[in-house]
Amino acid sequence: MSDPEAPRTQTASNRTGSDEAPANETPERVDQALQIAELEDAWRRTAAELENFRKRCARDMVRGREQERAAVATSWLPVLDNLERALEHASSDPDPDTVVEGVRAVLAQAVGVLADLGYPRRDDDGRAFDPAVHEAVGTVSGEGLVPGTVAQVVRPGYGPDDKILRPAAVVVATRAS
Amino acid sequence: MSDPEAPRTQTASNRTGSDEAPANETPERVDQALQIAELEDAWRRTAAELENFRKRCARDMVRGREQERAAVATSWLPVLDNLERALEHASSDPDPDTVVEGVRAVLAQAVGVLADLGYPRRDDDGRAFDPAVHEAVGTVSGEGLVPGTVAQVVRPGYGPDDKILRPAAVVVATRAS
Known part of the structure; x- marks a missing residue:
């Protein structure tokens, strides 16, 4: 970046030594006028750099998001491929146990994709x-249930405590009334 | 942003009217010295703004990617939920046709998620x-096949022509040799 402490004004001072000053200007005034011109130029260049950087940053933000979206979407393609394979297999071998086994494997794979993205399935x-x-989403009381704890997970949550993607929907154990 | 054309140097000129100049300085020299101080200050502030903006941009990039990752990951949760439901259903009703029907619906849903993300399934x-x-991934020749065309899609592709997420793996029709 442009450095306000750069020896640019120094250069301006040095230059007056070799430049010929007009008759009606003292060397000091020429020196200062050059310094002003140099500073204005430096400021203008830094301001232009800032403006360019703003534009570039906005473009990079859009591109960064697009790359992330594509990368995450791509990580799901094997899940889709395997779902299709399970269906193809089912059409040739309609044994329900085999189909269920295949789908269970795809679900495990999908849970693994989420974990790889930083959102493990919560327990x-x-x-x-x-x-x-x-x-x-509800409460329940009964023997063996510790009040204030999760008695049942109705829909699993994903993501660590500090980065929850979706909270688990749970039934909470309460004291018998 | 700081504007290099701002009337800042003008202000410096005006101020010399009310400031008292030291005995050994002409009003012009005081005027220029003030102008130099003002310009240096303006340059320094613009440079600081640029530096701050660089840091903020880097932070925003990271945050933008994280938000995108979370948003895309979230869009897959209904697919996982429905896979689980299909499996639960299968354990109570092991009719293979019902299971296959459920899985087919989940696959259609997954294809829909990809389309919503901007990557429709290719045909x-x-x-x-x-x-x-x-x-x-292979070639084939035979009656009814037009050489140079896709005879069979082995693995579907996703994304429009100008934004391919994954190309389709295809068997290409060739002239009989």
């Missing part, structure tokens, strides 16, 4: 209920 | 072979 069963990472 | 069957958007 909230039995944990203390925390509204920051759990969404209560 | 390359019968199109003219184009190495820019097709990956040839």
